[in-house]
Amino acid sequence: MAVYQIPVLSSLGKRELAADLPQEVNPHLLWEVVRWQLAKRRRGTASTKTRGEVAYSSRKIYPQKHTGRARHGDIGAPIFVGGGTVFGPKPRDYSYTLPKKVRRAGLAMAVADRAKEGKLLLVEDFAGVNGKTKEFLAWAKAAGLDGSESVLLVAESELVRRAARNLPWVVTLAPQGLNVYDILRTERLVMDLKAWETFQERLGGKE
Structure with missing residues (x-):
């Protein structure tokens, strides 16, 4: 494990939060987790x-x-x-089981990879964002997010997710929905502190 200094943004300014995350990223393990996720999503209705x-x-x-x-x-x-x-082909279920230990390790590695690249931002509060897209755009501009990179926004507030979900460069998720596939298919990861807390609980085996 390595200690990462992750920036935290609030209406009062920026600070940093120290977090223990994996130092090494195993590409094959990430591939295994993504493959498992996509297999679960297959409808399997071909007949x-x-x-x-x-x-x-x-x-x-x-x-x-x-x-x-x-x-x-x-x-x-x-x-x-x-x-x-x-x-x-006949209708079938493509899903299979993957050990929880592997799933947790994959999620930790995906987040660590974004932290290592400086592409992880924690947000204490989305000041001024109350469900309107223009409000989120104003906040994003102030936070240095201009749409040049795709963003995975993980926020507890439904109003914040609603304000951002119509933007083509933003993918929104509730804290419980954080997953390896969406982290890897976007370039930046933005999480509120509730999402970060949920992520930490999942790493501790409470999912």
């Missing part, structure tokens, strides 16, 4: 019809013998155009 499910008669299309042609049964056989599919 094809077998020869018993296609809308054709099961009548034998012509006699077995004396036609000089190959032997065939019903026209819904897979060999015919429009017939059933052999071994096609």
